[in-house]
Amino acid sequence: MRQRTEFIQGNETCVRAALYAGLDFFAGYPITPSSEITEHMAAHLPRIGGSFLQMEDEISSLCSIIGASLTGHKVMTATSGPGFSLMQEALGFAVMTEIPCVIADVQRGGPSTGLPTHGSQGDVYQARWGTQGDHAIISLTASNHQDLFAMTVEAFNMAETFRTPVVLLLDEITGHMREPLTLPREGEIPVIERLRTSVPEGVDYHPYLPREDGRLPMSDFGGKHRYNVTGLYHDMWGFPTTDPKVIHGLIHHLMDKIENHAHEITRYREYYLDDAHTVLISYGCSARTALHVVTSRRRRGEKLGLLEIQSLWPFPAELVRAKCEHAHYILVVEMNMGQVVHEVKKAVQDPERVYLANRVDGEFITPTDVRNIMRLVHGRGV
Numbered sequence: 001m002r003q004r005t006e007f008i009q010g011n012e013t014c015v016r017a018a019l020y021a022g023l024d025f026f027a028g029y030p031i032t033p034s035s036e037i038t039e040h041m042a043a044h045l046p047r048i049g050g051s052f053l054q055m056e057d058e059i060s061s062l063c064s065i066i067g068a069s070l071t072g073h074k075v076m077t078a079t080s081g082p083g084f085s086l087m088q089e090a091l092g093f094a095v096m097t098e099i100p101c102v103i104a105d106v107q108r109g110g111p112s113t114g115l116p117t118h119g120s121q122g123d124v125y126q127a128r129w130g131t132q133g134d135h136a137i138i139s140l141t142a143s144n145h146q147d148l149f150a151m152t153v154e155a156f157n158m159a160e161t162f163r164t165p166v167v168l169l170l171d172e173i174t175g176h177m178r179e180p181l182t183l184p185r186e187g188e189i190p191v192i193e194r195l196r197t198s199v200p201e202g203v204d205y206h207p208y209l210p211r212e213d214g215r216l217p218m219s220d221f222g223g224k225h226r227y228n229v230t231g232l233y234h235d236m237w238g239f240p241t242t243d244p245k246v247i248h249g250l251i252h253h254l255m256d257k258i259e260n261h262a263h264e265i266t267r268y269r270e271y272y273l274d275d276a277h278t279v280l281i282s283y284g285c286s287a288r289t290a291l292h293v294v295t296s297r298r299r300r301g302e303k304l305g306l307l308e309i310q311s312l313w314p315f316p317a318e319l320v321r322a323k324c325e326h327a328h329y330i331l332v333v334e335m336n337m338g339q340v341v342h343e344v345k346k347a348v349q350d351p352e353r354v355y356l357a358n359r360v361d362g363e364f365i366t367p368t369d370v371r372n373i374m375r376l377v378h379g380r381g382v
Contacts, residue, residue: 005182009111010175011036011078013145014104014168016183018076021191023102024050025073029057029066029083032116035171037078062090062103065163065166069099070229071237072194072220074156078093078104078158081123082113085130091165092131093231095254098216100159100194102152104168106175109362118174118362121284123340127167128313134251136258136263138168141314143287148174150189151267151310157192158265162257163216169312171335173285173364180207194218201225208250209236214257259314266319272298276305279324279375281344282333283309286365290333293370312340317347329353329377335365 008016014037018026027039038054045052051068055061058079065075079087082104085111096103107123109115127139138158142148155166180196196219199205201224205326210216221226228238233247241247258265271294273279282290287308304316307323310317324330330353332341338356345351357373 003182003185005180007178007180008145009036010145010148010179011106012040012226013148013181014152014170014175015040015299016079016181018102018156019044019048019155020149020184020189021156022074022193023076024048024070025065025075026050026069026077027053027055027061027075028077028079029055029061029078031058031083033108033175033242034078034080034104036175037104037106039079050143055083058086058109059090061092062087062376065101066090066094066097066099069101070221072196072355074100074160074194074216076102076104076156077101078106080106080108080116081110081120081126082249084123084126088130092133092135094165095131095135095137096231097229098163098254099165100163101154101165101167102155102159102168104152107169107171109360115362117172119285119335119364120360120362121171121335122339122360123169123288124312124334124336126170134255136164136255137167137313138162138164138311139169140267140311141169141284142310142361143174143282143284143291143308145177145179147269147310149181149184153189157190160192160194161215162261164258167313169284171285177285181212181262190336196220197225199225202373206236207238208234210253210257258364262314262316263318265311265314266316267312268316269308270323271295271306272303273305273307275303277303278305278331279326279327279330280370281309281320281324281330281340282306283312283340286333286335286342288364289367289370293367293374296367309340313345315347320344320347321349324348327353329355331355331357331374333357333365333370335359340342
């Protein structure tokens with residue numbers, strides 16, 4: 001059977017991938033530039049027996065999918081920067097209660113209502129630090145539709161594997177751009193299902209007691225087992241506690257189950273890095289521009305390479321350090337005032353070699369923008 005290729009929008013690609021991953025519950029509130037995800041979910045989910053709810057706001061949207069996930073469903077919501085800001089308290093609750101769920105944030109210019117119909121990559125730090133307290137988070141991104149499909153499936157897989165919310169950090173340009181997508185065949189991309197407990201009904205079930213491999217089997221809420229769910233620090237039964245030893249263990253568990261598996265979570269693409277004197281680092285829509293600069297300069301004999309980061313959090317510091325070890329200088333291409341560039345500077349041995357090529361006016365960063373920064377860097381004698 002031949003694979004089918006369609007010419008579709010990035011937001012619709014996200015929907016197709018979520019359905020491929022087994023999504024059967026979506027709750028959301030329309031907001032530019034993510035509204036097409038909500039619209040396509042409303043059309044597709046009922047046809048496969050899934051549930052779609054349009055909520056009154058973004059807070060209720062995330063709270064709704066948290067509840068649905070607890071009852072055994074694969075869940076997702078979609079929003080943009082202002083709505084993502086409203087979700088932060090519920091996101092913290094999902095982190096603390098270890099709820100598998102996916103939040104797609106299609107970024108636009110900010111802060112506040114900013115530029116609703118223009119692109120930005122200004123939510124990178126919000127994805128990491130938006131909710132209060134010490135916690136870890138997984139955040140994925142992509143620069144083209146084929147990778148967007150794969151990263152969306154990965155988001156669901158990681159949510160189930162690590163029992164955690166995962167932020168799919170897209171942007172207006174990728175979300176609204178149209179290009180060909182070859183739809184994978186069933187089984188071509190592995191799909192991880194919910195790990196359910198084998199504890200029989202009537203036997204004491206510990207909802208927050210990890211197995212030796214670190215995974216926490218779940219029991220569908222309202223099913224065989226009764227257990228407590230709270231955003232407070234809790235013990236292995238889910239009941240609130242102020243015991244310092246239990247709190248210490250819980251915080252380290254929430255951090256370690258993700259940070260200690262950063263090498264498994266890391267996703268990236270690399271181009272021409274073997275002999276690159278100049279390494280460009282980019283992600284999302286900006287990586288398309290960076291790749292154009294690298295390939296065009298390569299034809300002229302210049303030794304440029306690109307590291308495209310697809311997993312922004314946990315930040316792949318070891319990968320960045322290794323790939324940039326022999327670079328004369330490093331140029332981070334992004335559409336914000338410099339969020340990933342700070343992480344790159346912390347990762348490499350010589351942060352003085354790291355420069356920022358950015359654009360923050362809502363317009364897509366162009367190859368000319370990047371080349372102009374490169375000329376300035378060369379003019380400094382680098």
